[in-house]
Amino acid sequence: MPTSAGVEACLPIRSDMDLVWVRQHVRQAASLLGFGLVEQTKLVTAASELARNTLVHGGGGRMDSARVTRNRAVGLQLAFCDEGPGIADLEQALSDGYTSGGGLGMGLGGARRLVHEFSLESTVGVGTTVTVVSWVSAPPRPREEF
């Protein structure tokens, strides 16, 4: 079973060069954990969307990457944190097509569809953290069912 070596990381998100490192790290970590090509592509794409939000809307921040396990399943958890302006209306931010800037407004809602688990926490004036998890092969059934 793969260990967390090469997966655990904390990467700064301060420039479009950092977005490249984030994508490369997520690609490598997902590959190490045994994700298939399509799942890797989805994860890297979701990470790219979320990291760009951290950079553009959050004013910069970081991504924490970790290997997680649940009921013997192995997953990749990525957390994108910033201390930016925060999001006042989470529902609105997640809806397709909503953008406060010149984007397409597909990033947040699209990233949610590309991963197995998605959580968005934000406090106005404090910052935003988006945490996602995808599981190698199928997502494990929730704990309560066992």
Added chain:
Amino acid sequence: MSEHFDRPASAHVPVLRLGDVLLVTLQGDLYDSAAQQLQEDIGATIATSGVTGVVIDISGMEIVDSFLGRVLAEIAAQSSLLAARTVVAGMRPAVAITLVELGLTLPGLRTALNTEAAMDLLARTGPGSGDGPFAAGHP
């Protein structure tokens, strides 16, 4: 460490001219700034050269996110205003699957399975096909 440099990110994308067509090959990873620069370069090159087609080969791209998707769509729209047609060639199947799930189907974008097919498409259907490098209809 060194694996970071195996697939370097492009800070600048060259635009090649092949007769009536501009050929752009995207590879590996791309800085946002390089994608924006490319959009400007293509616009400027069409305006000065009068090419009638643009082929963007993305077979070397492992992902296309909403940012790059938007740049591709804008290049196509901008080229069309400058009397040139754009074909995006060689999208990987995993990228296509991901784009659909992301919600980005890019309806305005003409696509082909590879660069050769893209060139064929432009040659077969082009209003400027058979014309010289400075096609009619260009200012």
